[in-house]
Amino acid sequence: MSASADRSEPGVSAIASYLPDCVVGNDEIAARFGFEREFLDGKIGIRQRHIARPDESVADMAVAAAERLFSQGHAERSEIGLLVLCTQNPDYRLPATADIVQDRLKLPTSVAAFDFNQGCSGYVYGLSIAKAMMAAHGIGCGLLITSEAYSKVMDAADRSTVPVFGDGASATLLRAAGPGRLGRFSFGSDGSGANELIVRAGGSRNPTTACHGPGALYMNGRSIFNFMMKRVPADVDACLAANGMSRAEIDLFVFHQASRYMLESLGREMRLEKERVPVMMAEFANTVSSTIPMTLEALGGMLALNGKKLLLSGFGVGLSWASTILRIEL
Amino acid sequence: MPSTMELVFVALRERFNIETPLTPETTLKDIGLDSLDQISFLFTLEEKSGVKIPDEDLDKYNLENLGQFADHIERLRGR
Numbered sequence: 001m002s003a004s005a006d007r008s009e010p011g012v013s014a015i016a017s018y019l020p021d022c023v024v025g026n027d028e029i030a031a032r033f034g035f036e037r038e039f040l041d042g043k044i045g046i047r048q049r050h051i052a053r054p055d056e057s058v059a060d061m062a063v064a065a066a067e068r069l070f071s072q073g074h075a076e077r078s079e080i081g082l083l084v085l086c087t088q089n090p091d092y093r094l095p096a097t098a099d100i101v102q103d104r105l106k107l108p109t110s111v112a113a114f115d116f117n118q119g120c121s122g123y124v125y126g127l128s129i130a131k132a133m134m135a136a137h138g139i140g141c142g143l144l145i146t147s148e149a150y151s152k153v154m155d156a157a158d159r160s161t162v163p164v165f166g167d168g169a170s171a172t173l174l175r176a177a178g179p180g181r182l183g184r185f186s187f188g189s190d191g192s193g194a195n196e197l198i199v200r201a202g203g204s205r206n207p208t209t210a211c212h213g214p215g216a217l218y219m220n221g222r223s224i225f226n227f228m229m230k231r232v233p234a235d236v237d238a239c240l241a242a243n244g245m246s247r248a249e250i251d252l253f254v255f256h257q258a259s260r261y262m263l264e265s266l267g268r269e270m271r272l273e274k275e276r277v278p279v280m281m282a283e284f285a286n287t288v289s290s291t292i293p294m295t296l297e298a299l300g301g302m303l304a305l306n307g308k309k310l311l312l313s314g315f316g317v318g319l320s321w322a323s324t325i326l327r328i329e330l
Numbered sequence: 331m332p333s334t335m336e337l338v339f340v341a342l343r344e345r346f347n348i349e350t351p352l353t354p355e356t357t358l359k360d361i362g363l364d365s366l367d368q369i370s371f372l373f374t375l376e377e378k379s380g381v382k383i384p385d386e387d388l389d390k391y392n393l394e395n396l397g398q399f400a401d402h403i404e405r406l407r408g409r
Binding site: 229 | 364388
C-alpha cells in the first residue's frame with residue numbers, strides 16, 4: 001500500500017459472522033454420496049457445513065450477523081449511514097433484502113440501503129462499494145453484510161455442490177479512519193464463463209422454473225478450478241502493483257475459501273509458503289461471499305491480525321474476481 | 331506386482347464400483363465422473379500408487395483417459 005494512503009479514509013473496524021444451527025457433517029455426506037471421510041476432511045478440507053432451516057432466510061442470517069456485531073459494542077445503530085448487502089438469494093425478488101434488514105435492525109431511515117448480486121468475489125466488491133460511498137458522501141459509519149444460502153437452490157442429490165457449500169452471513173463495520181486500512185482494488189469479470197456456475201431458474205429468462213432439478217445450482221468444478229489458476233495469480237499481482245507492493249510484503253493471502261485442494265493448488269502455483277495461505281473453511285465450508293470475513297474472524301479478528309498486511313482475494317461465480325490489501329493498524 | 335495400468339483400473343473399479351470394461355482409452359467422462367469425483371479419483375490413485383499427484387496436473391498434462399493417468403504416474407515416479 002502506498003505510504004500516501006489517507007488515514008482518514010473509511011476502513012474496516014470490526015467483523016462478526018453467523019452460522020445456522022443445523023450442521024451436516026462428513027459422516028452424513030460420506031454415507032449419502034459414497035465419498036471417503038479422509039477425502040472430505042483432508043482433500044476438500046471441509047468437516048461440516050451449516051445449513052439454513054427451511055424457514056430461515058438470507059435476511060434472518062444477515063440480521064443475526066449484524067446483531068452479533070452490535071452486541072459486541074462496536075457501534076450504535078444510530079451511527080449507521082450505509083447498509084450494503086451482498087447476496088444472490090434475496091428474500092424476495094423485490095424489495096431489496098437490505099431494506100428489510102434496515103427495518104429489522106432498527107437502523108435510522110436516513111440509511112442508504114441496497115443489495116448487490118455477487119458471489120465469491122462479493123466481499124471485496126462490497127468493501128470497495130462501502131469505502132467509496134462513505135468517502136463520497138461523508139458517511140461516518142457503514143455496514144457491509146454478506147449473506148448467502150446456496151442450500152435453497154441446490155439439488156440435494158448433487159454430489160458436486162452439496163459437499164462443498166454451506167450457508168451463513170457476515171457483518172463488517174466500516175468507519176472513517178477505521179483501523180483496517182484498505183488499499184487500492186483490482187477487479188475482473190468474464191461472463192463467457194457464466195454457465196460454469198449458475199442457477200438458471202427464477203430470473204427473468206426462466207421466471208417460473210423451480211430452483212431444483214434442471215433449475216438447481218450447477219457447478220462445473222473443473223472449469224472453476226482452471227479459471228482460478230489462470231486469473232487469480234494475475235489479479236493478485238495487479239492488485240499488488242496498484243498498491244506499490246510485492247508478494248514478499250504480504251503476511252497472509254486470504255483467498256476465498258473454495259476448498260483445501262483449490263487453495264493448496266493456488267499456493268503452489270504462486271510459490272507461496274503454506275503458512276501464508278490460510279485454509280480455514282473446515283468448520284463453515286464454502287459460504288460464498290462470507291468465506292473471507294469468516295476466515296478473518298477465524299484467524300482471531302482485528303486484534304490478532306494487528307500489524308499484518310493481508311491480501312484479500314475473492315473469485316468465482318460470474319465469472320468474477322477482485323482483490324485488495326487490508327492493513328490492520330489498531 | 332500389478333502394472334501401473336492395472337493399478338489405475340483397480341483404483342477406479344474400487345472407488346466407483348464400475349463393472350463395465352475399462353481400457354487405456356476410457357476417459358473419466360465416459361465413466362460419468364463429475365469434477366469432485368475426478369479429484370476423489372486422484373486421491374484414491376495417490377493412495378494406491380504412493381505417488382503425490384498435484385490436482386492441477388489434470389489440466390496441465392491434459393489427463394483425460396486412463397492410459398494417460400498411468401503414464402503420468404510413471405512420469406512422477408521417474409522424477
